[in-house]
Amino acid sequence: MHIDNFATGDSLLHRLDPRVKISVAVLFSVVVAVADRYSCLATAVCFSLTLLFLARLSLREVFLRLLVVNAFIVFLWLFLPFTYGGEKLFSIGPLDATREGVIYALLITVKSNTIVLALIALLATSPIVTLGHALGHLYVPDKLIHLLFFTVRYLQVLHLEYDRLRDAMRIRAFKPGTNVHTYKSFAYLIGMLLIKSFDRADRIRKAMLCRGFHGKYYLLSHFDLQRVDVIMLVIMMLLVSGMASLQWIILK
Amino acid sequence: MYHDNQSHRPVLDDLNLQISRGERVGLIGANGSGKTTLFHLLMGLLRPTAGAIEVFGEERRKEKDFRVVREKIGLLFQDSDDQLFCPTVAEDVAFGPLNLGKSQDEALAITGEVLECLGLEGFEDRLTYKLSGGEKRLISLATVLAMKPEALILDEPTTGLDEDTVERLIEILRSSDLTYLIASHNSEFLSKTTDIIYRLGMGKLLQAN
Numbered sequence: 001m002h003i004d005n006f007a008t009g010d011s012l013l014h015r016l017d018p019r020v021k022i023s024v025a026v027l028f029s030v031v032v033a034v035a036d037r038y039s040c041l042a043t044a045v046c047f048s049l050t051l052l053f054l055a056r057l058s059l060r061e062v063f064l065r066l067l068v069v070n071a072f073i074v075f076l077w078l079f080l081p082f083t084y085g086g087e088k089l090f091s092i093g094p095l096d097a098t099r100e101g102v103i104y105a106l107l108i109t110v111k112s113n114t115i116v117l118a119l120i121a122l123l124a125t126s127p128i129v130t131l132g133h134a135l136g137h138l139y140v141p142d143k144l145i146h147l148l149f150f151t152v153r154y155l156q157v158l159h160l161e162y163d164r165l166r167d168a169m170r171i172r173a174f175k176p177g178t179n180v181h182t183y184k185s186f187a188y189l190i191g192m193l194l195i196k197s198f199d200r201a202d203r204i205r206k207a208m209l210c211r212g213f214h215g216k217y218y219l220l221s222h223f224d225l226q227r228v229d230v231i232m233l234v235i236m237m238l239l240v241s242g243m244a245s246l247q248w249i250i251l252k
Numbered sequence: 253m254y255h256d257n258q259s260h261r262p263v264l265d266d267l268n269l270q271i272s273r274g275e276r277v278g279l280i281g282a283n284g285s286g287k288t289t290l291f292h293l294l295m296g297l298l299r300p301t302a303g304a305i306e307v308f309g310e311e312r313r314k315e316k317d318f319r320v321v322r323e324k325i326g327l328l329f330q331d332s333d334d335q336l337f338c339p340t341v342a343e344d345v346a347f348g349p350l351n352l353g354k355s356q357d358e359a360l361a362i363t364g365e366v367l368e369c370l371g372l373e374g375f376e377d378r379l380t381y382k383l384s385g386g387e388k389r390l391i392s393l394a395t396v397l398a399m400k401p402e403a404l405i406l407d408e409p410t411t412g413l414d415e416d417t418v419e420r421l422i423e424i425l426r427s428s429d430l431t432y433l434i435a436s437h438n439s440e441f442l443s444k445t446t447d448i449i450y451r452l453g454m455g456k457l458l459q460a461n
Contacts, residue, residue, distance in 0.1 A: 207337070
């Protein structure tokens with residue numbers, strides 16, 4: 001389990017206040033998601049690449065993560081060019097690809113990669129726990145944040161439990177295949193995990209009750225906004241606003 | 253008396269146990285003999301099918317009665333992953349004191365104090381899910397001690413711990429002046445930390461030493 005493997009580092013972006021990073025990431029994602037002018041998108045691509053450069057992450061690992069995202073986008077390329085109405089560009093057998101369809105698929109590809117790159121550079125450079133605390137200070141509802149914390153905390157435990165069950169199957173010579181025995185065994189594995197998590201949830205609740213839990217959670221971590229945080233916030237927000245104005249104001 | 257709600261077999265039957273202030277009691281018994289059940293009954297996490305539970309001189313029946321009990325008796329769970337649910341160590345240790353109505357500064361002060369007392373200085377910002385098994389157990393103990401309990405109940409505190417950590421646990425328990433009740437399969441550990449040991453079997457208690 002490597003949830004936090006981009007979070008260790010000492011670049012400018014690693015040290016930046018997570019509240020600043022979350023705010024910029026949210027605004028940037030919204031602007032890029034709705035934009036369709038090339039000038040705006042080109043600026044956004046440059047912005048993302050600059051952030052990636054500033055975060056000084058291993059490019060190999062970033063590339064591997066992008067592969068995961070683009071695996072989904074491959075499906076768009078399979079369907080969009082052939083289903084979107086417009087001027088015919090080329091044809092494969094009886095299927096006609098349209099110019100508009102190709103442009104549309106290209107736009108989605110560029111936008112998703114731009115957003116994911118910015119998110120990796122801005123958000124993956126903080127540990128999830130820190131991001132959770134920052135969300136708390138940005139007035140995201142308590143319940144959502146604790147849902148996030150419980151998920152992160154017990155993902156690890158559940159994953160270990162899954163590994164143990166998997167190993168237990170393997171040491172008794174279990175080999176997955178396409179047969180009823182395999183399906184049944186995997187069903188047992190998943191069922192067992194569900195029951196175990198249910199039991200664990202019950203025990204955690206009991207442990208919380210024993211320590212006087214009465215429905216309120218507390219967040220302890222506090223952040224100090226430094227000068228560099230404010231400067232970076234202003235610069236990045238200006239850049240994102242610039243992109244937005246390229247989309248909506250200039251050239252109208 | 254307590255019945256298992258699946259097999260309807262009595263887990264604890266006509267069991268009598270009295271612990272006075274300052275006593276250090278050990279409990280041994282086979283797997284499934286009802287040690288954890290007994291502890292959960294004492295903390296009000298389960299209700300007896302018959303009989304009474306009296307803590308600090310008062311009979312406890314309802315959820316509300318047990319709130320006070322939980323503030324004054326700390327229970328250390330068998331599995332530390334059940335007990336440590338907060339992202340960071342400091343938050344987990346401060347959780348109890350905050351629930352008792354302490355301010356954030358007070359809770360943090362208590363956290364530092366308890367961690368230092370257990371020789372765990374500097375653990376505040378560590379992530380709970382990245383701790384080792386022994387560290388998890390000691391931090392769990394810290395979360396319980398941070399509530400300044402009058403008594404402790406420890407459910408199998410030595411399982412999965414290496415010898416050094418067990419030694420540390422023995423030191424910590426011996427140097428405390430708390431009343432406690434420990435269930436363990438480790439008889440050497442029990443004889444080093446408790447004054448009297450009971451055996452739980454067939455739902456009843458017998459003195460073992």
